[in-house]
Amino acid sequence: MREFLKSTRFKVLLGFLAFLVGIMIYAVTKGGYSLSGASFVQTATKPFRYVSNGITMKMERVADRISHADAYYKENQQLKKQIGELNKQLTDYDDIKKEVEELRKLVVIKEQHPDEVFSQPAEVLGYITNDPFKGFTIDKGSSDGIKPYCPVITPEGVVGITIEVSATTSTVRTILSPDLSIAAVCSSTNTDFGIVEGTVLTAEKNTTKLTHLDPDHKLKQGDLIITSGNSGLFPKDMAIGTVKNTGFEANGLSACAEIEPCADITRLGNVFVILDFTGKKEDANAAKDTP
Amino acid sequence: MRLKTPREKRILYTKTTIRWILYYLLIFLFFTIMTSGTYTKPILLVPAAICIAIGNDVMASAVTGAVCGFLTDMACGRLFGYNAVLLTVFCVAASLIFELYLRNKFANYLWITAIASFIQCWLDYKFYYQIWDYENVSRIFYFVSLKVWVYTVISSVLIYMIYRLINRFLMPKEHLTIEEVIKTA
Numbered sequence: 001m002r003e004f005l006k007s008t009r010f011k012v013l014l015g016f017l018a019f020l021v022g023i024m025i026y027a028v029t030k031g032g033y034s035l036s037g038a039s040f041v042q043t044a045t046k047p048f049r050y051v052s053n054g055i056t057m058k059m060e061r062v063a064d065r066i067s068h069a070d071a072y073y074k075e076n077q078q079l080k081k082q083i084g085e086l087n088k089q090l091t092d093y094d095d096i097k098k099e100v101e102e103l104r105k106l107v108v109i110k111e112q113h114p115d116e117v118f119s120q121p122a123e124v125l126g127y128i129t130n131d132p133f134k135g136f137t138i139d140k141g142s143s144d145g146i147k148p149y150c151p152v153i154t155p156e157g158v159v160g161i162t163i164e165v166s167a168t169t170s171t172v173r174t175i176l177s178p179d180l181s182i183a184a185v186c187s188s189t190n191t192d193f194g195i196v197e198g199t200v201l202t203a204e205k206n207t208t209k210l211t212h213l214d215p216d217h218k219l220k221q222g223d224l225i226i227t228s229g230n231s232g233l234f235p236k237d238m239a240i241g242t243v244k245n246t247g248f249e250a251n252g253l254s255a256c257a258e259i260e261p262c263a264d265i266t267r268l269g270n271v272f273v274i275l276d277f278t279g280k281k282e283d284a285n286a287a288k289d290t291p
Numbered sequence: 292m293r294l295k296t297p298r299e300k301r302i303l304y305t306k307t308t309i310r311w312i313l314y315y316l317l318i319f320l321f322f323t324i325m326t327s328g329t330y331t332k333p334i335l336l337v338p339a340a341i342c343i344a345i346g347n348d349v350m351a352s353a354v355t356g357a358v359c360g361f362l363t364d365m366a367c368g369r370l371f372g373y374n375a376v377l378l379t380v381f382c383v384a385a386s387l388i389f390e391l392y393l394r395n396k397f398a399n400y401l402w403i404t405a406i407a408s409f410i411q412c413w414l415d416y417k418f419y420y421q422i423w424d425y426e427n428v429s430r431i432f433y434f435v436s437l438k439v440w441v442y443t444v445i446s447s448v449l450i451y452m453i454y455r456l457i458n459r460f461l462m463p464k465e466h467l468t469i470e471e472v473i474k475t476a
Binding site: 017125126127129130178179199200201204266 | 334
């Protein structure tokens with residue numbers, strides 16, 4: 001040891017150490033800037049460090065995945081659960097949004113017809129299989145206050161009438177059916193009265209027919225046909241449809257018009273049932289309205 | 292059918308139970324299909340009921356016919372029980388015909404189904420449309436009733452295959468001893 005301390009190697013080492021300390025002190029005096037040599041080395045090695053760092057990071061990630069697999073699995077499960085809850089909330093939100101929209105429509109109808117008592121929005125459960133007149137079933141029944149022969153509407157207009165009611169469902173006969181007759185009048189002229197009644201031919205085109213019109217009527221294409229409400233089966237002033245074309249009955253004694261229903265009967269989602277209205281005829285056994 | 296051991300009995304009961312559960316699950320599925328959408332659809336429950344009837348005894352066929360009929364009434368918005376009566380009659384008749392006169396072959400099933408579904412469609416048209424004498428009512432027969440009938444006959448092929456598959460695995464087979472075969476020969 002003594003020999004080493006006295007040797008030239010030791011002196012050289014001390015000198016080198018002093019040089020390094022000197023560099024360190026010099027670097028301190030540079031105030032945060034790299035020394036020119038260090039800067040050169042860093043620049044020269046930059047691309048290699050990129051590659052090297054990339055590989056190392058990947059390896060570290062693999063190692064991290066292996067070593068923390070359990071923790072990640074738990075975290076993953078927790079996140080999945082959270083996503084499930086959020087999705088459920090989103091579904092609830094969509095349902096609520098849909099319900100709010102339906103209720104908003106109901107408010108609009110209610111404002112337009114303050115004397116009428118409406119059911120909650122009723123969802124169409126399904127159309128009657130192979131019914132050429134597009135009858136359908138709704139998810140509200142007698143427990144919701146619905147009775148046979150209650151008018152069924154959408155915000156767009158009249159759809160039909162309930163014909164068979166159970167505790168939780170009701171069957172609706174639509175305005176495309178020849179078995180439902182509604183007293184109607186032209187909204188603009190208010191003089192052209194008739195009866196809206198479906199036929200086999202018009203039902204094929206998802207339209208209905210306004211019959212028993214005066215041959216001198218003033219109806220024209222696009223005119224709105226509304227309920228006249230004369231006999232108490234339907235409330236007054238509810239939109240039924242618009243005039244598509246006019247013509248004469250086969251007997252030539254009266255005129256008729258093809259009516260495009262305001263509501264798309266074939267694509268119904270929700271409908272409203274009018275439970276009560278001013279002028280309602282209680283004895284509605286005959287589902288026929290007269291002008 | 293002759294049952295020999297308790298094990299054979301147990302297998303028979305299990306297979307029969309599973310078979311009937313599958314029959315009724317399919318009936319429910321057909322009902323669901325029939326009540327979905329707005330397009331013209333086949334009356335799937337008619338071939339299904341007949342398919343079950345041709346492979347089973349009269350009483351089971353009658354009950355199945357009634358169930359399918361009630362479901363058809365609900366799907367088609369008909370008087371509750373109308374189709375039940377019709378299908379019960381069809382199923383009992385089909386069961387008896389196959390038991391006494393016909394072999395359980397696809398061709399026999401097809402023409403029996405075609406006749407039964409045609410009668411069902413025709414009566415439906417008669418009682419629900421023609422009787423009210425609507426203007427141009429015959430169009431309903433040509434463009435709805437006949438269309439439904441054709442769809443029903445076409446769909447009966449698939450229905451037969453499904454039920455045939457169930458029967459192949461779950462229908463109990465009669466096993467005779469050599470002595471019994473000789474005796475019955």
